[in-house]
Amino acid sequence: MSDPVTPAAPANRFRDSLSNGEFVLLVESSSPSLSNDPIAAGERLAAFEEAVLSVSNVNTALAVTDRYLSLDAWRAVEYANALREENRDRHVIYLSGRNTTGEELRQLSDAAAKSRLFNVVPVSGNCVPGDTLRECRKRVFSESVGVIRNLAERKEPFFLGGTTNPYAYTPFTMMGQYFKLVKKLNAGASFVVAQAGWDMLKLQSLRWYFSGRSLFYPMIARLVLLTPNLVEKILAGEYPGINISPDFQKILEKELRYSLNQFEAAQYRRLELQAAGCRLLGFSGIQLAGAETPGRAKIAAERIGNALREFNSFDSWLEEYNSYLARAEMSPFTGSFYLYDHTLRRAYPDEEIPVARDFGEPEITPGEKFRFKLRRFLFPHADRQRAESRRLLKKLFASCRGCSSCRLPKTEFICTEGCPKRLPNGPCGGVKPHGNCEIAPGECVHSRIVRLAHWNGTLPALEDEILDSGWDD
Numbered sequence: 001m002s003d004p005v006t007p008a009a010p011a012n013r014f015r016d017s018l019s020n021g022e023f024v025l026l027v028e029s030s031s032p033s034l035s036n037d038p039i040a041a042g043e044r045l046a047a048f049e050e051a052v053l054s055v056s057n058v059n060t061a062l063a064v065t066d067r068y069l070s071l072d073a074w075r076a077v078e079y080a081n082a083l084r085e086e087n088r089d090r091h092v093i094y095l096s097g098r099n100t101t102g103e104e105l106r107q108l109s110d111a112a113a114k115s116r117l118f119n120v121v122p123v124s125g126n127c128v129p130g131d132t133l134r135e136c137r138k139r140v141f142s143e144s145v146g147v148i149r150n151l152a153e154r155k156e157p158f159f160l161g162g163t164t165n166p167y168a169y170t171p172f173t174m175m176g177q178y179f180k181l182v183k184k185l186n187a188g189a190s191f192v193v194a195q196a197g198w199d200m201l202k203l204q205s206l207r208w209y210f211s212g213r214s215l216f217y218p219m220i221a222r223l224v225l226l227t228p229n230l231v232e233k234i235l236a237g238e239y240p241g242i243n244i245s246p247d248f249q250k251i252l253e254k255e256l257r258y259s260l261n262q263f264e265a266a267q268y269r270r271l272e273l274q275a276a277g278c279r280l281l282g283f284s285g286i287q288l289a290g291a292e293t294p295g296r297a298k299i300a301a302e303r304i305g306n307a308l309r310e311f312n313s314f315d316s317w318l319e320e321y322n323s324y325l326a327r328a329e330m331s332p333f334t335g336s337f338y339l340y341d342h343t344l345r346r347a348y349p350d351e352e353i354p355v356a357r358d359f360g361e362p363e364i365t366p367g368e369k370f371r372f373k374l375r376r377f378l379f380p381h382a383d384r385q386r387a388e389s390r391r392l393l394k395k396l397f398a399s400c401r402g403c404s405s406c407r408l409p410k411t412e413f414i415c416t417e418g419c420p421k422r423l424p425n426g427p428c429g430g431v432k433p434h435g436n437c438e439i440a441p442g443e444c445v446h447s448r449i450v451r452l453a454h455w456n457g458t459l460p461a462l463e464d465e466i467l468d469s470g471w472d473d
């Protein structure tokens with residue numbers, strides 16, 4: 001009897017590009033509204049795919065986003081079925097946990113596996129634009145950490161990405177983002193996608209933090225090709241997690257006073273510089289938003305391909321980048337926090353583990369101190385007891401909402417159920433740059449946890465625990 005032969009893993013050119021260090025350009029296509037005729041929508045996607053893949057000076061593929069800003073849209077898994085079968089291993093699809101139960105996610109994962117769409121980026125999802133806090137609280141948000149773990153445990157060869165928002169400008173929001181990303185990597189993500197923004201220092205800090213901890217995962221930076229309409233929408237807050245700094249806004253307003261052609265030329269040049277900079281900072285690729293017609297996508301991709309050739313040294317790139325942006329301040333407010341000194345003076349840190357800036361004294365109110373001490377006194381071992389134990393006291397003193405496993409001692413005695421999306425593992429991508437919640441008034445629950453951990457002196461231990469174990473819910 002012959003030995004059973006292990007079936008060869010299916011080809012995955014996207015995974016291979018990342019592991020071979022071949023720079024990847026993913027061009028975004030959003031799943032269309034359900035009111036669109038599916039055949040016509042499929043034909044449009046096929047035409048888009050053809051245009052993107054016809055670009056020869058850079059390694060291109062698609063990233064199909066999943067009901068990004070609306071609920072009235074096709075699921076990316078269904079929509080991506082219109083992609084040519086032989087190309088599906090090149091592309092990436094998103095899987096949103098918003099308004100999606102665990103069972104629905106299982107069915108969508110089955111459908112992705114059946115269609116051989118194995119490159120998947122699970123996200124917890126934004127609030128729907130226009131949602132009130134109450135409406136948002138009523139929605140189901142299946143958190144990306146758990147979805148990544150479930151997909152990683154399946155028998156099919158899913159190749160998973162984890163997203164993060166590096167544009168966080170307090171140490172506590174920023175560390176919350178980094179910790180959550182570590183959990184995603186520990187859960188089974190093999191590459192990273194950074195939320196869109198324009199602050200290259202923040203992209204560099206992300207790289208330095210992870211490489212300083214020997215977490216050498218391929219990273220893809222999401223960039224946006226701006227149009228006047230998009231600028232307006234971002235400024236109106238319609239794209240949670242994407243922010244334009246006051247200085248950058250002034251530059252854009254100046255550019256908008258010129259003709260549309262001149263505005264476009266300025267955006268293409270900015271995009272080229274950002275894309276080339278990302279590669280020189282060690283990113284493995286970029287994901288381009290805002291170029292959703294075949295013509296625009298092709299022009300943008302070709303220009304990016306040329307820019308990658310134009311800039312092959314960090315110093316020449318930096319000189320051009322600084323002169324083009326006239327050293328505009330990309331941080332959203334005075335006193336914004338950056339983790340490292342002297343970023344963007346050199347591409348890589350001089351030390352193996354770059355020295356981080358001090359977080360300073362956190363502002364803690366007397367009320368916060370009192371609540372922390374009271375809860376620690378009342379519930380020191382709540383994570384080792386049945387969740388129902390001392391429920392009434394927890395309701396009274398820790399705003400307990402009655403979840404099935406209590407983790408108060410692990411979260412500085414702040415119940416993560418206070419998050420409108422009930423995300424247990426860390427901040428969503430919609431958290432505001434100064435640490436406020438995407439939808440609720442006041443500080444993000446997860447930012448508050450990190451701030452209290454810093455005050456309490458437990459932040460290094462929390463970081464070590466997450467780095468070592470990927471502790472999650």
Ligand code: SF4
Pocket residue numbers: 418419420421422423426427428429430431432436437438439440443444445446
């Ligand atoms: S509390 Fe934080 S994680 Fe929850 S919705 Fe608000 S910003 Fe997002």
